[in-house]
Amino acid sequence: MPSGTLRTPAVPSSAPPPADGPPTGAAPPRVVARRPLGQWAAAAVVLVLLGLVLRSVAGNDAFRWDLVAAYFLTTPVLNGLLLTLGLTAAVLVLGFALGTLLATMRLAANPVLRGVSAGYIWLFRSVPILVQLLFWFNIGALYPTLLGVRTVHLLAPPVIAVLGLTLHEAAYAAEVVRAGILSVDRGQTEAAQSLGLGRWRRLRRIVLPQAMRSIVPPAGNMLIGTLKGTSVVSMIAVNDLLYSVQLIYHRTYQVIPMLMVATVWYVIITSLLSVGQHYVERRYARGTAGAR
């Protein structure tokens, strides 16, 4: 515990010394906080190291900050960014829709529904997302035609990106939603049942809104993870943010500056999402103590 949190008792100077205390003369003894010299020494070392790193970054011309600035708002980069954002939004919405379905199946009384859901979650959490994407990318080897159409035409890379990321996301979303549903008092469901509310209505109007309080924080983490995770689709030639800067540096050989362009964009969007999460959490705290 840092000694800064140690409270000095507010003893009025006129107060008499405690009867059982040692003889003190006129004034009661003052409290002097211990100085954590070791921590300050460590902090100084960290600051020096940080300064050295910053100086080398700023002073290293290979970063080519001029190029970073020049490419930051170019059309290919912005198009890539747009695709990354669209992909993230689609995967989040579809992933949580499928995840909610899986969560309700997992909580159903029917053992087949429970088993199927548990099996799905187990499988899609066990296989790395990159492996899953490459699998869908090559699904044509297993099924050359689907629905009478050549698989490669039906499953273009962007479709595979949405499909693959969604199936993966849903497995995680299912567990988040399930934990959220379980966090809602069983009495809420019973009250809704005794009022004649149907299964779907109970879930949508009563249980899920309350579950959101425990769903939003991990879902926010997942969203940020998904945003960054979409960069794996550059492996299957989908023109996302990372792929579009890769296209540029394959041409110009300016690898580091172009990676910095993508990095700065990822950091900006992630920061905005964190702020947004704060407001969403506030909204779902409605009706709880201290919130309005």
Next chain:
Amino acid sequence: MSPQPAMVEVRAVHKSFGPLDVLKGVDLRVAAGEVTVVIGPSGSGKSTLLRTLNHLEKVDSGTVAVDGTLIGYRRSGDRLYELREREILRQRTRIGFVFQDFHLFPHLTVVENLTEAPVSALGRSRKAATATALALLDRVGLADKADAYPRQLSGGQQQRVAIARALALEPKLLLFDEPTSALDPELVGEVLDVIKDLARRGTTMIVVTHEIGFAREVADTVVFMADGRIVEQGPPGQLLDAPREARTRAFLAKVL
């Protein structure tokens, strides 16, 4: 026996949770317009009995009928088939249930708590449901709390909202499971007053409670349950003051 038609007919209901027999053959008849108070020691099956009346709990055998309709099951020959959820939900809209811990919906305002079921289960318009809700809130003395959230209310106020919520469906029968047990002593009276008012209006009610004074004042019939059976029942004057069974006497000696 009352000349009134039976609002509730419970016949030979058995219910067990795994190896534990909780209801061991319960018969109960409640006439329309009457107030029945159920008392008995903890674990005797009072809540379980009440919950079978709106099929929150399934029975193992026996029948429960409310207003002449079997609850939760359909009879065919000598078999009872459980109804589909839709039909059970429709039956429940005719039976109000008030829980010990209120179970208000914390994310909805008071008036939204009252309009949710009429709108979604009975298909009322939101406008009509809101008008009814405000009238009911006025009746339980909470007209000014319509837009508050449940957690901003005292326990007694929350339970009065819960009663109004049950009334919003205009049920034929009201079930109360220890409606004042979660309340601070000084808040018990305001909730009992609301229930007494309902009794005066001729609402058919079954109330599980430990408030013997309330039973004496309001009940038409007091039922004493112990160990999964109805040991004894009768008008409050008889059951509370001159119980026939030794177990009733022993219980009353402890709680009075």
